[in-house]
Amino acid sequence: MSSREKILAAVRANKPDLQPLPDVIIPVREEGLIEEYRRVAEGIGAKVYEVGGTAEVKELLAASFEPSQRIVSPLEDFADMAEGIEAGIDPHSFADVELAIVRAEIGVSENSALWVPEGNVSQRVIPFICQHLAILINRERIVPTLQQAYSLIGEINYGYGVFIAGPSKTADIEQSLVLGAHGPRSLRVFIVG
Amino acid sequence: MVKEETQQQHKGLAEHSGLADIFNRDEQRVNWHDETLWFVRSKRDKAAHSLPEWELLRETASQIKHNVLSDLDTYLQQFEEQALINGVTVHWAADAREHNQIVHSILKKHEINRMVKSKSMLTEECHLNEYLKEHGVEVIDTDLGERIVQLAEEPPSHIVLPCIHKKKEEIGELFHTHLGTAAGESDPQVLTEAARQHLRESFLTRRLALTGVNFAVAETGEFVVCTNEGNADMGSHLADVHIASMGIEKIIPRRKDLGIFLRLLARSATGQPITTYSSHFRKPRAGQEMHIILVDNGRTVQLGREDFRNSLKCIRCGACMNTCPVYRRSGGHSYHNAIAGPIGSILAPNLDMKAYADLPFASTLCGSCSNVCPVKIDIHDQLYKWRQVLVKEGHVSPVKAMGMKVMAFTFAMPRFFAFAGKAGRVVMKYLPFVVSNKLNPWYKEREMPKPPKESFREWYKRERR
Incomplete structure (x- = not known):
């Protein structure tokens, strides 16, 4: 008997009687989401900007980054300040990226997480390998909790997707918080609209 | 070293x-x-x-x-x-x-x-x-x-x-x-x-x-x-x-x-x-x-143990460790298992009862672990239940087993209990070094209490008159 059969047989022999699967939707409030989002995001080390459009985002980023630094973005709006991201090429070739600019599909105010599916970054490694990360999110796409986020995601068949909340960090040395563990050292969130 | x-x-x-x-x-x-x-x-x-x-x-x-x-x-x-x-x-x-x-x-x-x-x-x-x-x-x-x-x-x-x-x-x-x-x-x-x-x-x-x-x-x-x-x-x-x-x-x-x-x-x-x-x-x-x-x-195997299967709900958050008064003061390595703390102590005996028989005893059964568990595992109840299983299966040290037997015997015999209590009080009063020494594990890090003059039973008998 294969291990697969052995394991499944042991589960069948030992499992308890069937228990119901609960389906709980927790009611939430819908006011003050942007304020909550900002408070939580800043609390975990992100910078939050409310902007009218991409022009403003560019202005803010141009103030912090030099044109000589490698900036990448799959967004056409940023083609004048960032190179595109070609899918399918060797992901190692992005090792020297200073700033990546991407768009999130959903924001969650309770934890400031941003849903970034693979299609939004072209290459999965982009939001991790860059030294700094900027994410745009439309104001009306910010929902209260993860439950609402997952109902928006629904049954979309992505290959990879990630919730990102704040810059990469660690507190493994004596619980001292250090931003910039292996991923980006900073996260800028631009709430657009 | x-x-x-x-x-x-x-x-x-x-x-x-x-x-x-x-x-x-x-x-x-x-x-x-x-x-x-x-x-x-x-x-x-x-x-x-x-x-x-x-x-x-x-x-x-x-x-x-x-x-x-x-x-x-x-x-x-x-x-x-x-x-x-x-x-x-x-x-x-x-x-x-x-x-x-x-x-x-x-x-x-x-x-x-x-x-x-x-x-x-x-x-x-x-x-x-x-x-x-x-x-x-x-x-x-x-x-x-x-x-x-x-x-x-x-x-x-x-x-x-x-x-x-x-x-x-x-x-x-x-x-x-x-x-x-x-x-x-x-x-x-x-x-x-x-x-x-x-x-x-x-x-x-x-x-x-x-x-x-x-x-x-x-x-x-x-x-x-x-x-x-x-x-x-x-x-x-x-x-x-x-x-x-x-x-x-x-x-x-x-x-x-x-x-x-x-x-x-x-x-x-x-x-x-x-x-x-x-x-x-x-x-x-x-x-x-x-x-x-x-x-x-x-x-x-754990799934088949009715009293312990809930431990499989664990999502490995570590909250039970952070709250545990024993873990916080004994360190993770003292559990000699990949997963330490209260949850490790109920998971490990499932893998090897003999090697991990000590772990369910490394707890005060205060229940704080169960209170913080995000998936409501009855951790402290399981620690208690593992103790019963381990003693029954003969996996505790002879000293601990003997101690428990003596205790069970004493509690079951009211007269012997009264005698043992009295003897204890006398010894602690006149010969404190008999209990206040390194051989007594209860003396470690503790002062032994002052012995009372009489037991509750003696007091009750006297007062009822």
């Missing part, structure tokens, strides 16, 4: 109390450890109390896990089917040995002998690193805390905070030796930067990455990995081959159930609203090979 003694845990020679003694030699460190973990526990409280629906979330999570355990074979097959559709190779491992062999066979197939690994308590449980080392494979643990204990040649002492037992000066020394940081450098910011540079080189040069799994979704075949550092993603997105190892109990039914579990996990673990990254892997990226290894290693 302390290191050698701590390493005895690998050989299963030491008992919790003896290993706790080693940890307790440095009182200042114990106090620091105690206070730091309590601080993490306080952050958990703050996060939990900020959500009015917290208790509803815990109850729902517990029920979802109950449903999973009651239909686990169906969910596992559904998960496998979906994963295969997604282009992922699925392996089944009955035990630790088979898991390790599968990992090694994938390495051999690709002629790879260097790999990176993000945090996976399952691979600690399986002793994968040791196995691969014996077979000439170099494994670099990429979680900062895990890398630190790896350089120190120690196991992690906490499932979420692997090097919480180490002071920054010791870490500075390790980094000075292995990563070339300046002698005496102990600033966490500087040390973390050194590790970032060192591990970035590893990420960029290793072709195989292994990650753990926090949740695996039956309906979609995807799995979710949670990190703060981004190390699981740096490893897997740069590697040609991604292996994800998971215990079979990591299954949840639906994608939307993540909306319950991810709300609980980080808040319970560190008080964060969510980990920095919650990565959902469903398909390998173009040109990449992805493997999932489903591991039993005793889990189906």
Whole structure:
């Protein structure tokens, strides 16, 4: 008997009687989401900007980054300040990226997480390998909790997707918080609209 | 010397109390450890109390896990089917040995002998690193805390905070030796930067990455990995081959159930609203090979133990450790098991009753662990129930067993009880050194109480007259 059969047989022999699967939707409030989002995001080390459009985002980023630094973005709006991201090429070739600019599909105010599916970054490694990360999110796409986020995601068949909340960090040395563990050292969130 | 003694845990020679003694030699460190973990526990409280629906979330999570355990074979097959559709190779491992062999066979197939690994308590449980080392494979643990204990040649002492037992000066020394940081450098910011540079080189040069799994979704075949550092993603997105190892109990039914579990996990673990990254892997990226290894290693046996099966609901947040008065003062290594603390103490005897018979006794049964558990495992009840099983099966030391027998005998004989009480009071009054000495384990770290003049029974008899 294969291990697969052995394991499944042991589960069948030992499992308890069937228990119901609960389906709980927790009611939430819908006011003050942007304020909550900002408070939580800043609390975990992100910078939050409310902007009218991409022009403003560019202005803010141009103030912090030099044109000589490698900036990448799959967004056409940023083609004048960032190179595109070609899918399918060797992901190692992005090792020297200073700033990546991407768009999130959903924001969650309770934890400031941003849903970034693979299609939004072209290459999965982009939001991790860059030294700094900027994410745009439309104001009306910010929902209260993860439950609402997952109902928006629904049954979309992505290959990879990630919730990102704040810059990469660690507190493994004596619980001292250090931003910039292996991923980006900073996260800028631009709430657009 | 302390290191050698701590390493005895690998050989299963030491008992919790003896290993706790080693940890307790440095009182200042114990106090620091105690206070730091309590601080993490306080952050958990703050996060939990900020959500009015917290208790509803815990109850729902517990029920979802109950449903999973009651239909686990169906969910596992559904998960496998979906994963295969997604282009992922699925392996089944009955035990630790088979898991390790599968990992090694994938390495051999690709002629790879260097790999990176993000945090996976399952691979600690399986002793994968040791196995691969014996077979000439170099494994670099990429979680900062895990890398630190790896350089120190120690196991992690906490499932979420692997090097919480180490002071920054010791870490500075390790980094000075292995990563070339300046002698005496102990600033966490500087040390973390050194590790970032060192591990970035590893990420960029290793072709195989292994990650753990926090949740695996039956309906979609995807799995979710949670990190703060981004190390699981740096490893897997740069590697040609991604292996994800998971215990079979990591299954949840639906994608939307993540909306319950991810709300609980980080808040319970560190008080964060969510980990920095919650990565959902469903398909390998173009040109990449992805493997999932489903591991039993005793889990189906635990599923059959009615009193203990709830322990399989665990989502490895570590809240029970941070709150435990024994864990905080005895350190993770005193549990001589991959998973320490209260949850480790109810999981370990399932794997080997004899080797871990001491662990269910390493508790005050105060119940704090059960109160903070995000999936409502009745941890302290199970600790108590394990004690019954272990004594019945003859797995406790003869001294402890004899002590219990004497106690049972005394309690069952009212006259002998009265006599023994009186004798005790007389001895403590006139010959205190008989009990106040090193041979009496109750005297350790305690003052013996002043003996009362009379027992309650004597007082009651007198007063009733």
